[in-house]
Amino acid sequence: MVSAAASDSKPSQTRLPGAPGKPTEDPVRPRVVLAMEGVTKSYPSGKVALRGVDLVIPEGDFVFLVGPSGAGKSTVIKLVIRDEMATKGVVLLDGRDLARLKRKDVPRIRRKIGIVFQDFKLLPHKSVRDNVAFALEVTGAPRREFEPAVDRVLRVVGLTGQADQLPGQLSGGEQQRTAIARALVHNPRLFIADEPTGNLDPLISWEIIQLLLRINELGVTVLMATHNAEVVTALRKRVVALEDGRIVRDQTDAAYHRED
Amino acid sequence: MIAFVAFSLRRAWQGLSHNGLMSVAATATMVLMLALLSGLIILLTGLDATLKYVEQEVQVVAYLKDSADLQEVGHLETALGQMPQVTDVSYVSKDQALKDFLARHPDEAEILNSLPTNPLPASLQINLRDPNDYLDVATYLRSQSPVDRVLNIKQTVDQMITVIGILRAGGIGVLVIVGLIVLFIIVNTIRLAVVSRADEIEIMRLVGASDAFIRWPFIFEGALVGLFGAFITIGLLWLCQGPITGVMADYFKVLPVEASATVGRDVALVVLGTGVGIGVLGSYLSIRSYLIR
Numbered sequence: 001m002v003s004a005a006a007s008d009s010k011p012s013q014t015r016l017p018g019a020p021g022k023p024t025e026d027p028v029r030p031r032v033v034l035a036m037e038g039v040t041k042s043y044p045s046g047k048v049a050l051r052g053v054d055l056v057i058p059e060g061d062f063v064f065l066v067g068p069s070g071a072g073k074s075t076v077i078k079l080v081i082r083d084e085m086a087t088k089g090v091v092l093l094d095g096r097d098l099a100r101l102k103r104k105d106v107p108r109i110r111r112k113i114g115i116v117f118q119d120f121k122l123l124p125h126k127s128v129r130d131n132v133a134f135a136l137e138v139t140g141a142p143r144r145e146f147e148p149a150v151d152r153v154l155r156v157v158g159l160t161g162q163a164d165q166l167p168g169q170l171s172g173g174e175q176q177r178t179a180i181a182r183a184l185v186h187n188p189r190l191f192i193a194d195e196p197t198g199n200l201d202p203l204i205s206w207e208i209i210q211l212l213l214r215i216n217e218l219g220v221t222v223l224m225a226t227h228n229a230e231v232v233t234a235l236r237k238r239v240v241a242l243e244d245g246r247i248v249r250d251q252t253d254a255a256y257h258r259e260d
Numbered sequence: 261m262i263a264f265v266a267f268s269l270r271r272a273w274q275g276l277s278h279n280g281l282m283s284v285a286a287t288a289t290m291v292l293m294l295a296l297l298s299g300l301i302i303l304l305t306g307l308d309a310t311l312k313y314v315e316q317e318v319q320v321v322a323y324l325k326d327s328a329d330l331q332e333v334g335h336l337e338t339a340l341g342q343m344p345q346v347t348d349v350s351y352v353s354k355d356q357a358l359k360d361f362l363a364r365h366p367d368e369a370e371i372l373n374s375l376p377t378n379p380l381p382a383s384l385q386i387n388l389r390d391p392n393d394y395l396d397v398a399t400y401l402r403s404q405s406p407v408d409r410v411l412n413i414k415q416t417v418d419q420m421i422t423v424i425g426i427l428r429a430g431g432i433g434v435l436v437i438v439g440l441i442v443l444f445i446i447v448n449t450i451r452l453a454v455v456s457r458a459d460e461i462e463i464m465r466l467v468g469a470s471d472a473f474i475r476w477p478f479i480f481e482g483a484l485v486g487l488f489g490a491f492i493t494i495g496l497l498w499l500c501q502g503p504i505t506g507v508m509a510d511y512f513k514v515l516p517v518e519a520s521a522t523v524g525r526d527v528a529l530v531v532l533g534t535g536v537g538i539g540v541l542g543s544y545l546s547i548r549s550y551l552i553r
Contacts, residue, residue, distance in 0.1 A: 081466070083465075103471075104470070104471075107465075107468045107469060107470040107471075108468065109468075110465070110466065110467070110468035111467075111468035113468075115466055121459065121462065121463050121466070122463075123460060123463060125274065125278045134463075134467065135467035135468070137267060138267075138464055138467055138468070138469030138470075138473045138474075139468065139469070139470075139473075140263060140264055140267075140470075140473070142263055182467065186467075186468065
């Protein structure tokens with residue numbers, strides 16, 4: 001199912017849909033958070049971004065998505081958040097086929113994903129607390145109902161003391177923590193980090209990685225696209241390597257050596 | 261629902277106040293364009309009033325035979341007064357005609373006084389509702405026995421009708437063109453304001469905001485820009501009202517004074533409607549390209 005050229009480590013196919021993974025609180029929920037089957041993405045310009053990608057991410061996994069620029073990492077993320085649609089193949093998020101989603105259900109499925117980026121994407125005029133609350137506010141929830149949730153995620157990322165500051169008053173690391181808190185506040189099924197340490201110095205990067213690991217330990221599935229070979233190699237987690245739109249490697253406890 | 265409206269209004273207000281420069285630019289453009297539009301409307305109203313006045317000045321003059329029976333003339337006057345095309349009929353006797361002539365041409369008094377009798381005929385002067393009816397009324401008059409002849413002003417009337425038609429069509433044409441330009445410029449200014457906040461829209465999409473939650477704050481914001489723009493424009497027009505009325509009265513001479521009150525109200529309504537309408541439309545069109553994916 002996975003077109004990996006497995007080399008030095010055991011392949012990840014040992015954990016397929018239905019196979020025993022980490023215990024879930026809700027037995028009705030599918031054990032697979034994300035499944036991509038034979039996914040191809042081509043653009044009207046003729047550019048092909050992905051070619052027959054198969055990828056299964058079970059609940060509770062921590063997956064690094066690596067590969068040179070233009071290998072297709074961003075395309076995978078765009079397909080998962082349904083910013084774009086696959087040309088061929090199926091993308092299932094939490095068991096839902098994203099191609100068959102009605103327009104009005106798209107925001108609902110996006111609330112199952114928490115996502116952070118290299119450039120944080122915070123609203124500059126809102127305090128840390130309001131930035132986080134914003135994610136719940138746009139779902140139409142009344143404010144008093146989501147105050148506790150906001151406080152909880154601010155505690156998780158360690159920003160309780162800075163809750164009333166504006167993003168401009170924060171360091172890069174604190175801004176990324178704010179973005180992480182906002183991504184978590186929905187209780188997402190899948191947490192996506194797209195180059196989350198790209199704008200941060202090494203020390204702060206490690207703090208952010210530690211935070212992502214902690215979030216994963218709390219039971220949240222994490223997919224992290226990165227160029228940071230040092231981090232990937234040190235953590236010995238599952239690594240999915242893309243090259244020219246194909247998965248060329250998918251192995252657990254893997255190292256990553258940048259070639260680009 | 262109340263939470264949604266409150267959220268949208270709050271976001272709209274935040275959007276306006278946090279993007280001060282863009283909001284000022286959009287509102288200023290709105291004011292400029294609405295002022296241009298209302299200036300044109302006022303000018304065209306003046307033109308139209310002038311044209312109406314000119315139209316009402318079209319008179320059919322029927323000269324009466326000196327031998328005409330006064331009673332018959334009376335019947336004819338009544339019949340004319342009842343015609344739907346006619347607004348006013350007045351009888352000018354021979355004596356009155358002479359007096360009018362002398363009043364207009366005091367230098368010619370010698371000549372007239374040297375004549376043995378008054379050469380000027382009595383006449384009926386008929387004012388028309390619409391100059392296009394000139395021929396109908398003239399034909400009717402020619403068939404009446406007391407009438408000697410009807411002053412033939414067909415060519416003059418035809419020319420006048422043509423010129424008035426061109427002026428009216430031209431006015432409407434200019435109004436439509438300027439209106440479209442105004443629409444285009446305002447929509448584009450609002451689009452700029454929306455594009456400058458693409459990040460914000462993207463964040464809303466990413467955190468799973470439904471289309472309505474993304475769209476309505478911007479639509480309210482567009483409506484607010486339109487509302488502010490309209491109020492400022494109306495304020496400016498109100499300040500200029502005195503001078504404008506003066507110029508209109510001086511330049512056109514004929515604009516009925518009482519019209520300015522209703523003209524002012526109409527223009528205010530047009531400005532308000534156009535401002536809010538274009539604000540909403542501009543926001544809707546601008547935000548649409550971000551939502552349809």
